[in-house]
Amino acid sequence: MKRKIGILTGGGDCPGLNAVIRGVVKSAIIGRGWEVVGIEDGFDGLLYDRTPRPLGLEDVRGILPRGGTILGTSNRGNPFSYPIEVNGKTVLTDVSDRVVERVKDLGIDAIVAVGGDGSLKIALELMKRGVPVVGVPKTIDNDLMETDVTFGYNTALETATDALDKLHSTAESHHRIMIMEVMGRYAGWIALESGISGGADVILIPEIPFELKAVCNAIEGRRRRGSKFSIVVAAEGAFPRGGTRVVQKKADETMAIERLGGIGNFVAHELTSCLDMDIRVTVLGHLQRGGSPSTFDRCLGSRFGIGAVELIEREQYGEMICLKGRAIRSVPIEKAVRKLKLVDPRGQMVTAAKELGINVGRE
DSSP: OOOEEEEEEOSSOOTTHHHHHHHHHHHHHHHHOOEEEEETTGGGGGSTTOOOEEOOGGGGTTOTTOOSOTTOOOSSOOTTSEEEEETTEEEEEOOHHHHHHHHHHHTOOEEEEEEOHHHHHHHHHHHHTTOOEEEEEBOTTOOBTTSSOOBTHHHHHHHHHHHHHHHHHHHHHHTOEEEEEEOOSSOOHHHHHHHHHTTOSEEEOTTSOBOHHHHHHHHHHHHHTTOOOEEEEEETTOOBTTOOOOEEEOOBTTBSSOEEOOHHHHHHHHHTTTOOSOEEEEEOGGGGTOSOOOHHHHHHHHHHHHHHHHHHHTTOTTEEEEEETTEEEEEEHHHHTSSBOOOOTTSHHHHHHHHTTOBOSOO
16 A cells, blocks of 8 residues: 655754664655655644645655755754743743644655654654654664663764873873763663773763762872773763753743753863873864764664664554664553663663773762
């Protein structure tokens, strides 16, 4: 049966999104003769009278190595809590009925929603209101449950590890403490794995509130042993024991979640009270989201796109495609978003870091 399917990319961008789009389009058209349309700018593209973009084979030619998403994205377009100006004030309003009607008017038989925890929760709620949806997990934080890994994470790790390699040479030359701040709101996977791979001396993650004294002692101990420099990796969501996360901007009517950032400078300032060393801070920020996807992410994104089309063919709506071991599987979206996948403070990855002499913010 010929179908018309839509695909959207929601939340923050990451390398590999175009691989998913390409995988969906090629699998749907070549293997099944279906029609595919791209919904631009996330769920915002289903509001009002915005026309989805037809996607043929020529539209996805050459996009595999490109970062970002050709469809655009948004991390603010929640139709269940959409900012609308009423009498000069911004009011969060449920406009999901418009989305449901828009999908019907467009004749879309099913939607492939590519996104992280927030986007997939929106997709799940739309599913409950009668919109056939399948999910594709996307987050460079790698914090989605029920999938061993998400695409984009591997490329972000390579970016962070490469930056650490470069920071080592200047840190050693100038006998400095170099602090690198990476992404990781609630989950410290990027900081932990890149820190291990890049030879960091201290790794600070949200799952282990750090103690400043322990960090100072670790760096001072290295200096006594003859190491005149140290490398610290800090996830943006890391915070001191008894303290709170460093916030750049609080959540408001236009932004559902607070914007983090500044933990690197916070740690640098605090370390000056116990260490007489030159300290520099590097914030990778959105560099981690950009660039050409790695081989792993290109392949995984392609496989996820194909898997999403197969779910639609079997009418397994409300499911999210995932990676289990080396196999592509699927799980209910509801199960995947019930909680975040966080680093186990007593798990093997943290133990490995400690065995390598890396301090994780505790004595």
